[in-house]
Amino acid sequence: MQEQPYEPPVARVREEAPRILVVDDDPTVAEVVAGYLDRAGYAVDRADDGPTALTRAAAHWPDLVVLDLMLPGMDGLEVCRRIRGHGPVPVIMLTARGDEDDRILGLEVGADDYVTKPFSPRELVLRVESVLRRSRPADTGQRLAAAGLSVDPSARRATKNGVELALTLREFDLLSFFLRHPGRAFGREDLMREVWGWDFGDLSTVTVHVRRLRGKVEDDPARPRLIQTVWGVGYRFEPTGAEADHA
Amino acid sequence: MQEQPYEPPVARVREEAPRILVVDDDPTVAEVVAGYLDRAGYAVDRADDGPTALTRAAAHWPDLVVLDLMLPGMDGLEVCRRIRGHGPVPVIMLTARGDEDDRILGLEVGADDYVTKPFSPRELVLRVESVLRRSRPADTGQRLAAAGLSVDPSARRATKNGVELALTLREFDLLSFFLRHPGRAFGREDLMREVWGWDFGDLSTVTVHVRRLRGKVEDDPARPRLIQTVWGVGYRFEPTGAEADHA
DNA sequence: CTTCGACGTCCGCGTTTCGTAAGGAGCGGG
DNA sequence: CCCGCTCCTTACGAAACGCGGACGTCGAAG
Numbered sequence: 097m098q099e100q101p102y103e104p105p106v107a108r109v110r111e112e113a114p115r116i117l118v119v120d121d122d123p124t125v126a127e128v129v130a131g132y133l134d135r136a137g138y139a140v141d142r143a144d145d146g147p148t149a150l151t152r153a154a155a156h157w158p159d160l161v162v163l164d165l166m167l168p169g170m171d172g173l174e175v176c177r178r179i180r181g182h183g184p185v186p187v188i189m190l191t192a193r194g195d196e197d198d199r200i201l202g203l204e205v206g207a208d209d210y211v212t213k214p215f216s217p218r219e220l221v222l223r224v225e226s227v228l229r230r231s232r233p234a235d236t237g238q239r240l241a242a243a244g245l246s247v248d249p250s251a252r253r254a255t256k257n258g259v260e261l262a263l264t265l266r267e268f269d270l271l272s273f274f275l276r277h278p279g280r281a282f283g284r285e286d287l288m289r290e291v292w293g294w295d296f297g298d299l300s301t302v303t304v305h306v307r308r309l310r311g312k313v314e315d316d317p318a319r320p321r322l323i324q325t326v327w328g329v330g331y332r333f334e335p336t337g338a339e340a341d342h343a
Numbered sequence: 344m345q346e347q348p349y350e351p352p353v354a355r356v357r358e359e360a361p362r363i364l365v366v367d368d369d370p371t372v373a374e375v376v377a378g379y380l381d382r383a384g385y386a387v388d389r390a391d392d393g394p395t396a397l398t399r400a401a402a403h404w405p406d407l408v409v410l411d412l413m414l415p416g417m418d419g420l421e422v423c424r425r426i427r428g429h430g431p432v433p434v435i436m437l438t439a440r441g442d443e444d445d446r447i448l449g450l451e452v453g454a455d456d457y458v459t460k461p462f463s464p465r466e467l468v469l470r471v472e473s474v475l476r477r478s479r480p481a482d483t484g485q486r487l488a489a490a491g492l493s494v495d496p497s498a499r500r501a502t503k504n505g506v507e508l509a510l511t512l513r514e515f516d517l518l519s520f521f522l523r524h525p526g527r528a529f530g531r532e533d534l535m536r537e538v539w540g541w542d543f544g545d546l547s548t549v550t551v552h553v554r555r556l557r558g559k560v561e562d563d564p565a566r567p568r569l570i571q572t573v574w575g576v577g578y579r580f581e582p583t584g585a586e587a588d589h590a
Numbered sequence: 591c592t593t594c595g596a597c598g599t600c601c602g603c604g605t606t607t608c609g610t611a612a613g614g615a616g617c618g619g620g
Numbered sequence: 621c622c623c624g625c626t627c628c629t630t631a632c633g634a635a636a637c638g639c640g641g642a643c644g645t646c647g648a649a650g
Contacts, residue, residue, distance in 0.1 A: 180465065208462065208466070241450040241453075241454060241455050241456070242433075242455055242477065242478075243431055243453075243455075244427060244453035246450045246451045246453075255451040257424070257427075257451075257453055258451045258453075278477050278478075279477070279478075279498050280497050280498050281497065281498055281499040281500075321431075326499050327511065327512065328511070328512035329499055329512065332498065332499070335433075335455075335477055335478050336431045336432075336433075336478050337431035338431060
């Protein structure tokens, strides 16, 4: 196969209904499942064997795959592997029995959840919602965390080792930026542009805000571990919290 | 002109496999997880409860910890706190349900990422790689390396055999230039122009900085192997580290 | 109107880094 | 072996840089 572009196919526009690919060779099962998912507001695509599933997935990359373990021709596990080879996608496996071996097997191949037949379509819908809910924020990286620091951009809240930090607007934006770009050195001008949105201005402003942020974030603000000074250059956020060099 | 894509001319330094400590009381889960991580090329260590985890961590400090939130005896959060108390280490939390509260809690206490059961081991491996990549930014970007030396321009850090070098701005720029143009001889005027950006000036400035750089980079600064003197011409960076003199 | 917090600016201080100078050692040619 | 040129080494003063403290302003809250 071709080298897939860096952009994983899971990227999805918020407004569109999640696309779900249902793979099952039993028309009855597929019909029922598809019907329920459709009524639940999902865009459903169907395939009744392995090769078709791969084609459908390639044509319209799904947000989630409901996959029967038992398929004619190509094994469900194999289909799962193949699809996963094209990009990360959540998979819910349908298995005949609540067999422990199947469970392990399914999980090993990369299923995110599994449902045993006979199952209630209602339960499947719940699982689908659950898995999607799980995978959504994971991929979008809603929350930033490193070195005991955690930042929730949407809630505009930040914590350090579980305790809430009282950050001002600028401090919060600054910390968010650092968490989004760990390990890289930024000049004051860069920060001024990226965080403040200014193309000019007194660069000491940046210095002062870094100091204030350190005062709230660092264990010992006098000897910063997280936000390190790069002499003559600017600052760098160290996600490991490793000690800076002092020769 | 010859800004050709840089090919490291020399074998890489010892790149030990990252050590990962897996903490889970469920033997099945631990086995599967450890197996996947092992196959992914990591050195895996295991512990099935909190105290053991702390002991293992103390014996062999891991590069990353995969930690079950639910543990007999000591809570996963507590274990996380304790381990973090000993030193900075990335943590990936495992939890039973996709409970949003647990997720927030885990991240706030210091986890760097979060995976909910049931999870695909494949996803876990991806998370592990992601977190390690975040924590070890030395692996990112176009990084220059040769002869045990490594320079990351974006992070503005340089290492020698894995140990961080405390270079000043000029020293860093000088070393970067040498690494970008291995095996070629440059006059002091060239270096002055390329590294300093000056078209004139005291050339002894270059001499002194080369010396200072040698002092930090060479094993034996008195007998330089990496930055060699080309008599009557200037200097040359020898990526092989081959000895010039054989007296 | 007063109080308070956030924010940008300014100033003095200690530290780090840089450039230059000067003496000594090394190399090469005669 | 000697001499001239080049390079090494060390030292030092000056400049640059970052830090901490403090002040003035502005807007929101009381």
